[in-house]
Amino acid sequence: MTGPVLQFDQSEFESTVLTSEQPVLVDFYADWCQPCRMVAPTVEALATEYEEEALVGKVDVDANPELAQRYGVSSIPTLLLFSGGEVVERFVGLRQKDELSAAIDRALGRMLS
DSSP: OTOOOEEEOOHIIIIIIIIIIIEEEEEOOOOOOOHHHHHHHHHHHHHHHTTTEEEEEEEETTTTTTHHHHHTOSSSEEEEEEEEEEEEEEEESSOOHHHHHHHHHHHOOOOOO
């Protein structure tokens, strides 16, 4: 993984994601998933763009099936936006960067024009 994209797993998910004071965008993916590969550059771009304001990371559903089950991830890619330890937005399938950016901005309390 290049850049500021974090890798989350079961062992530190709660301490990193659920207790974060910043919004956290989590990409549930699998290495074999072609749509997941297609969204990866967008996730990396968001991680760089929001590096000072939000956390952006990935969860490998094959290595962490309990996290996928806990959050009802039945299709991948699924991107969940957490704020205050709660899921505030859910995106299933390929999404455009501007749609994800707008969600992060909302979680940051930014007014959208």
